[in-house]
Structure formats: structure tokens, C-alpha cells
Amino acid sequence: MPLADFYPHARLAHIGLVSLSGTLFALRGFATLAGARWPALPAVRYASYTIDTALLAAALLLLAMLRLNPFAEPWLAVKLALLPVYVALGVMALRRARSPVSRIAWFVAALACFGAMYSVARAHHPLGLLRTLAT
Numbered sequence: 001m002p003l004a005d006f007y008p009h010a011r012l013a014h015i016g017l018v019s020l021s022g023t024l025f026a027l028r029g030f031a032t033l034a035g036a037r038w039p040a041l042p043a044v045r046y047a048s049y050t051i052d053t054a055l056l057a058a059a060l061l062l063l064a065m066l067r068l069n070p071f072a073e074p075w076l077a078v079k080l081a082l083l084p085v086y087v088a089l090g091v092m093a094l095r096r097a098r099s100p101v102s103r104i105a106w107f108v109a110a111l112a113c114f115g116a117m118y119s120v121a122r123a124h125h126p127l128g129l130l131r132t133l134a135t
Contacts, residue, residue, distance in 0.1 A: 017051060033103060074125075094107075
């Protein structure tokens with residue numbers, strides 16, 4: 001059975017994992033801002049790492065199935081460029097920020113970056129859904 005036959009499953013897994021990853025991050029961020037301790041528990045952190053690893057694996061599988069070079073597709077290159085930005089903003093929001101105001105700012109920036117990556121993916125365009133404003 002060719003690898004491409006598994007495309008619908010890999011795509012669905014990728015979409016589901018994106019939703020799960022973003023939801024868990026948002027819940028952890030809001031709970032952290034509210035002063036809860038559970039977002040920093042090892043089980044929660046490891047669940048996040050596991051989800052994100054599976055998400056990356058699904059993305060790589062999709063790239064292989066579709067034979068896409070992410071650096072030759074501008075929208076994929078933008079998504080890849082935003083990914084480390086999102087991770088860094090998330091680390092600042094959940095672990096490194098010292099003041100409540102800075103924690104909020106980092107968290108909002110991380111959510112905006114996640115939204116930008118989602119928008120780019122949905123539109124298959126580097127500007128994401130903003131492309132309609134540019135044309």
C-alpha cells in the first residue's frame with residue numbers, strides 16, 4: 001500500500017494535534033496567569049511535549065507524502081519560521097517571565113503567533129487570511 005494512501009489519516013492527525021496543542025497551551029497559559037500550579041507539573045509538561053512531538057511527526061509525514069520542500073513553498077517557509085518564535089514566546093509566557101504584566105504580554109504574543117501560523121496554514125499563503133486585505 002503506497003504511503004499516499006494514508007494521507008487523509010495523517011492530515012486528520014495533524015489537524016487534531018494542532019487543535020490539541022493549541023488548546024493545551026491556552027489552558028496552561030490562562031491557568032498560569034490565574035496563579036495555578038498544575039500547568040508546571042511534570043505530567044502536564046510531558047503531555048505537551050508528547051503532543052508536540054506527534055504533531056511534528058505528522059507534519060514531516062505529510063511533507064514526505066506530498067513531496068513538498070518547505071523552503072520552496074513560501075507559506076510553509078513562513079510557518080516554519082514562526083514555529084521557533086511561537087515556542088520561544090510560549091517558554092517566556094509559561095516559565096521565564098518574572099512579572100504578571102510581562103507574562104500576559106508574552107502569552108498574548110504567543111497566542112497571536114499561533115493564530116498567524118493557523119491562518120497561514122488555512123490560506124496556504126504567506127500572509128495567511130490577511131492576503132484578502134492585500135489584494
